[in-house]
Amino acid sequence: LASAVKLLEVATSDVTVDWSGFLLGGVTSFVMAITAIHFFLKWLNKVGMWPYVIYRVLLAAVIYAVLID
Numbered sequence: 001l002a003s004a005v006k007l008l009e010v011a012t013s014d015v016t017v018d019w020s021g022f023l024l025g026g027v028t029s030f031v032m033a034i035t036a037i038h039f040f041l042k043w044l045n046k047v048g049m050w051p052y053v054i055y056r057v058l059l060a061a062v063i064y065a066v067l068i069d
Contacts, residue, residue: 010017
């Protein structure tokens with residue numbers, strides 16, 4: 001929300017802005033985000049949630065051991 005307010009301030013000011021750079025950055029970010037989500041969901045369907053479960057249990061054990069000492 002803060003970036004939208006700042007973008008509105010820049011758009012209404014007298015400062016010269018390269019809007020093509022903003023557009024290119026936004027489109028590139030969107031395409032890369034959709035691509036990452038696509039491949040992550042594909043990987044998740046193949047592997048399942050077990051690596052995440054193991055990671056969380058091990059992390060909880062490490063945090064517990066650190067906080068208890």
